[in-house]
Amino acid sequence: MVDTRSPVIGITCPARPTKWANWDIDAVVLPTTYHKMVMKCGGVPLLIPPGCSSDIIDRIDGLLISGGPDINPELYGEKNGAYTNEIYPEQDSSEIELIKSAITKDIPLLCICRGFQLLCVMNGGKLHQHLPETEGYENHGGWNGEVTEHGVEIIEGSRLGEIMGNHINANSTHHQGVCDAGDLSISAYSSHDNLIEAVEIKHLKFCLGVQWHPERINHVSLYRAFIKSARG
Amino acid sequence: MKMRPLIGITTSVNSRDYEASNQSVIMLPETYPKAVKAAGGIPLLLSECEDSDELLDCLDGLIISGGRDINPKLYNQDAHEKTIDFSDSQDKWEISLIEGAIERDIPLLCICRGHQLLCVIRGGELFQDLPSTDGYEKHGETGGKWSQHTVKIESNSLISELLGDEVIGNSGHHQGVSDAGDLRVVGRTSDGLIEAVELDDCRFLISTQWHPEMLGQNPIFEALIQASIE
Numbered sequence: 001m002v003d004t005r006s007p008v009i010g011i012t013c014p015a016r017p018t019k020w021a022n023w024d025i026d027a028v029v030l031p032t033t034y035h036k037m038v039m040k041c042g043g044v045p046l047l048i049p050p051g052c053s054s055d056i057i058d059r060i061d062g063l064l065i066s067g068g069p070d071i072n073p074e075l076y077g078e079k080n081g082a083y084t085n086e087i088y089p090e091q092d093s094s095e096i097e098l099i100k101s102a103i104t105k106d107i108p109l110l111c112i113c114r115g116f117q118l119l120c121v122m123n124g125g126k127l128h129q130h131l132p133e134t135e136g137y138e139n140h141g142g143w144n145g146e147v148t149e150h151g152v153e154i155i156e157g158s159r160l161g162e163i164m165g166n167h168i169n170a171n172s173t174h175h176q177g178v179c180d181a182g183d184l185s186i187s188a189y190s191s192h193d194n195l196i197e198a199v200e201i202k203h204l205k206f207c208l209g210v211q212w213h214p215e216r217i218n219h220v221s222l223y224r225a226f227i228k229s230a231r232g
Numbered sequence: 233m234k235m236r237p238l239i240g241i242t243t244s245v246n247s248r249d250y251e252a253s254n255q256s257v258i259m260l261p262e263t264y265p266k267a268v269k270a271a272g273g274i275p276l277l278l279s280e281c282e283d284s285d286e287l288l289d290c291l292d293g294l295i296i297s298g299g300r301d302i303n304p305k306l307y308n309q310d311a312h313e314k315t316i317d318f319s320d321s322q323d324k325w326e327i328s329l330i331e332g333a334i335e336r337d338i339p340l341l342c343i344c345r346g347h348q349l350l351c352v353i354r355g356g357e358l359f360q361d362l363p364s365t366d367g368y369e370k371h372g373e374t375g376g377k378w379s380q381h382t383v384k385i386e387s388n389s390l391i392s393e394l395l396g397d398e399v400i401g402n403s404g405h406h407q408g409v410s411d412a413g414d415l416r417v418v419g420r421t422s423d424g425l426i427e428a429v430e431l432d433d434c435r436f437l438i439s440t441q442w443h444p445e446m447l448g449q450n451p452i453f454e455a456l457i458q459a460s461i462e
Contacts, residue, residue: 013277029257030257046276
């Protein structure tokens with residue numbers, strides 16, 4: 001029997017102190033852009049709250065690790081830099097468990113922004129803790145809420161290249177970046193300063209990490225490819 | 233070993249300063265997923281979509297959470313001046329989830345806004361603003377403040393089996409149920425407000441005006457999860 005069910009995509013989301021009417025509480029928060037893009041590209045989005053058991057992997061068809069705050073630098077053997085002042089070690093560890101589980105079970109995985117950085121760190125990589133003060137990357141792009149765009153050159157023969165071609169425009173709204181992708185395959189660099197912009201694990205069904213936010217720049221092809229691989 | 237049940241929890245979309253100013257974000261107080269997790273379920277958050285059947289296909293149990301007012305047109309009233317910020321798309325989506333869950337007999341817990349919506353769906357009506365409604369002026373706090381009150385529970389109900397004949401409920405709502413339609417009223421405060429309803433002949437349905445997830449009323453969540461495994 002052919003399974004015509006739409007693939008279920010789990011999206012991670014953090015909890016933060018949030019103002020709600022007149023009260024100030026811890027709330028789970030996620031920009032609607034991720035959810036809308038998954039729906040638009042044929043998936044059924046379910047949000048995975050923090051601290052969720054990695055058992056969830058057995059009940060979803062694809063996993064999306066969303067963007068968010070900085071990663072604890074201890075995870076790549078460094079101390080906090082001057083601009084690394086908002087870290088959530090519990091969020092780090094629960095997302096690491098989910099990613100490990102998805103890789104072990106070969107569940108399609110798309111890691112965005114913070115998710116991309118975490119994927120690199122887990123695989124032996126390292127981060128630049130503050131691009132605006134890192135030689136060669138001072139003009140990488142917007143951060144602290146500001147968004148800019150820049151070109152990205154995609155490596156021929158990569159999975160990302162099959163999906164998106166060899167050159168794209170991407171958005172930038174991050175102050176940290178990947179300086180070492182560990183044992184992952186690098187699939188793209190930014191055009192203007194050669195920062196690592198995307199990685200993949202080639203032998204898996206679908207495992208891609210991107211520094212930019214494809215859901216905010218309508219990169220439908222990337223989400224479609226992810227959801228298609230979650231279907232089959 | 234039996235798999236832990238997936239419990240879907242509805243969320244609200246609001247405009248907030250998050251990562252950038254004035255973003256459209258999906259939000260839910262963390263107390264809900266924490267209560268589900270503590271009771272042995274796997275909490276997953278749901279957000280507005282066109283096809284709620286696809287969501288119900290994935291779930292073992294469902295919680296309709298608290299949130300904004302309901303459009304009074306749904307119970308044939310014009311909007312009171314204090315009834316603001318309602319969302320037709322959220323109403324429509326949560327109505328289809330509740331109706332789908334009842335039809336498929338998926339265990340269901342409705343809280344606050346969820347409680348009010350359930351009552352409206354089943355033919356009931358709401359008081360649009362308790363502080364200006366005769367007899368309910370002193371019901372409780374609203375607008376972000378919270379108070380507590382006693383709720384008397386009918387002895388032949390599911391809630392009384394779980395929490396006894398008298399429970400402490402909290403109040404942070406300015407609307408309330410005036411008519412519960414075809415549901416069975418099982419709990420009222422001393423001013424007579426309908427605080428809890430149930431629906432017989434289904435696997436599990438509890439609906440409360442108060443917030444059990446904020447009050448450590450774990451037996452309610454444990455019972456939801458037990459029913460969702462069966």
